[in-house]
Amino acid sequence: xxxxxxxxxxxxxxxxxxxxxxxxxxxxxxxxxxxxxxxxxxxxxxxxxxxxxxxxxxxxxxxxxxxxxxxxxxxxxxxxxxxxxxxxxxxxxxxxxxxxxxxxxxxxxxxxxxxxxxxxxxxxxxxxxxxxxxxxxxxxxxxxxxxxxxxxxxxxxxxxxxxxxxxxxxxxxxxxxxxxxxxxxxxxxxxxxxxxxxxxxxxxxxxxxxxxxxxxxxxxxxxxxxxxxxxxxx
Numbered sequence: 001x002x003x004x005x006x007x008x009x010x011x012x013x014x015x016x017x018x019x020x021x022x023x024x025x026x027x028x029x030x031x032x033x034x035x036x037x038x039x040x041x042x043x044x045x046x047x048x049x050x051x052x053x054x055x056x057x058x059x060x061x062x063x064x065x066x067x068x069x070x071x072x073x074x075x076x077x078x079x080x081x082x083x084x085x086x087x088x089x090x091x092x093x094x095x096x097x098x099x100x101x102x103x104x105x106x107x108x109x110x111x112x113x114x115x116x117x118x119x120x121x122x123x124x125x126x127x128x129x130x131x132x133x134x135x136x137x138x139x140x141x142x143x144x145x146x147x148x149x150x151x152x153x154x155x156x157x158x159x160x161x162x163x164x165x166x167x168x169x170x171x172x173x174x175x176x177x178x179x180x181x182x183x184x185x186x187x188x189x190x191x192x193x194x195x196x197x198x199x200x201x202x203x204x205x206x207x208x209x210x211x212x213x214x215x216x217x218x219x220x221x222x223x224x225x226x227x228x229x230x231x232x233x234x
Contacts, residue, residue: 001029004158004186005051005063012046012057012210020046021057022210028158033180033187035197035218038207039232044190045085047207048160051188052080063158078107081151081185085163087135087143096122096138096146097131103154121149125179141172145179152183159185165193194222194233206231 005028012021021043028034036044049055051063053073061068063076084090093099100121104114122128125145130138135146144164151159164180165173173193180187181200191197197204197218204221206214208231214221221227228234 001031003027004030005188006061007047007050008060010047010050010057010059010061012050012055020210021050024059024210024212026205026212026215028186028188030157031184031186032203033201034189035201035204036188036190036207037192037194037197037204037221037233038213041209042207042231043210044207045162046210048082048162048188048190051158051160052077052082054082078154079156080158080160081154081156083144083147083151083159083161083164085166087140087147090147090150091135091143094134095131096127096133096135096149099135099146100131100149100153103150107154117153117155118149121153124152124183125149126175139172141168141176144168144172144176148179157185159183159187161187161189163191163193164189165191165196192233194228198222206233208232 007024007026010021010024013019038044050057050061053068063079066072066076068076091099097118100118101114104117122130125148127145135143165176168176177196177199189201201218204218205212206221213231225234
């Protein structure tokens with residue numbers, strides 16, 4: 001498999017001096033689905049925010065062999081779609097259509113292409129017919145699907161999802177896992193939902209205090225109860 005993301009010696013500290021990432025080395029291959037697990041404060045979200053340049057630490061990141069530097073940001077952001085934990089951080093328009101169309105519009109696409117992209121993305125997440133709905137009147141599960149659609153409309157090759165099942169009821173959770181299992185993109189999923197990892201991601205990366213502690217098969221890591229207990233996941 002070809003590497004689609006390469007991270008080398010990535011470190012990052014917040015302005016208050018808190019060290020959030022320390023010497024991260026990670027290679028992601030095309031078509032992989034990977035879970036990032038770890039207790040709160042492990043560095044999962046901070047790492048994700050580096051993958052399309054929202055944060056900039058020390059070290060090297062490349063996406064499809066393109067160095068993640070300022071002049072390549074537009075190209076990389078077209079490849080890497082980030083879905084935040086709280087869909088209200090991602091949805092800001094009066095209609096679902098406008099939210100899902102925002103990315104293609106920003107890309108400068110023509111109106112017909114935008115409409116086609118929106119319709120396809122909403123179909124992919126099971127929300128055909130929702131285009132004129134107000135996002136704020138949707139259920140949390142529906143909002144999460146709209147947030148995913150707003151990224152899919154840009155046709156990314158990589159999906160980065162932060163706690164996608166957080167706050168969902170059991171039915172919405174099952175439906176979202178089924179949706180993610182059907183999408184073809186390479187995925188990185190930060191999650192506390194170990195069953196999601198077991199069902200969806202063959203590979204798991206365990207983080208703690210800004211470092212990678214373990215990286216291997218999901219079954220092997222999730223069966224290591226002492227490891228999970230030591231790092232606050234049981």
